[in-house]
Amino acid sequence: MTAYDPNNIFAKILRGEMPCHKVYEDEKTICFMDIMPRTDGHALVLPKAPSRNILDIAPEDLAAVMATVQKVARAAMRAFNAEGVTVQQFNESAGGQMVFHTHVHVLPRHSGVALKPHGSGMADPEVLKAHAARLKAALDGA
Numbered sequence: 001m002t003a004y005d006p007n008n009i010f011a012k013i014l015r016g017e018m019p020c021h022k023v024y025e026d027e028k029t030i031c032f033m034d035i036m037p038r039t040d041g042h043a044l045v046l047p048k049a050p051s052r053n054i055l056d057i058a059p060e061d062l063a064a065v066m067a068t069v070q071k072v073a074r075a076a077m078r079a080f081n082a083e084g085v086t087v088q089q090f091n092e093s094a095g096g097q098m099v100f101h102t103h104v105h106v107l108p109r110h111s112g113v114a115l116k117p118h119g120s121g122m123a124d125p126e127v128l129k130a131h132a133a134r135l136k137a138a139l140d141g142a
């Protein structure tokens with residue numbers, strides 16, 4: 001398996017070298033908005049420790065990520081009046097992965113509303129800021 005590249009975009013966000021619309025952070029994980037959302041409220045949950053994906057992540061980091069995914073999914077239901085949540089995670093290029101630091105997508109869903117294509121248009125930063133605030137408020141009120 002290819003080695004972890006510390007210059008991937010999510011590693012730069014984790015080091016504070018690149019901005020993000022942060023929603024949540026704890027000792028082992030962080031959550032911020034996806035810059036090319038496939039739905040309103042599309043968020044990403046990452047471990048802080050380096051790993052490429054599910055194939056090399058330490059089990060304790062994976063457990064921490066999934067605990068945060070559950071928190072964010074529950075908050076997303078309230079924040080976006082969602083009827084459901086899709087959770088996605090891609091591994092290596094052949095598995096659909098584009099950024100090689102482990103991350104899980106949390107996508108609030110409404111019946112009859114299709115997902116936009118993966119990695120399509122960039123969102124308006126003001127919209128991402130507003131969605132991050134909504135999700136954060138729902139998490140804080142949990």
Ligand code: 5GP
Pocket residue numbers: 009020021032033034035036037089090096097098099100103118119120
């Ligand atoms: P994946 O690796 O799961 O296939 O896709 C990477 C995801 O990261 C995509 O949904 C893409 O929109 C998102 N993404 C790519 N670059 C950035 C970035 O600089 N900031 C944020 N917040 N998301 C990004």
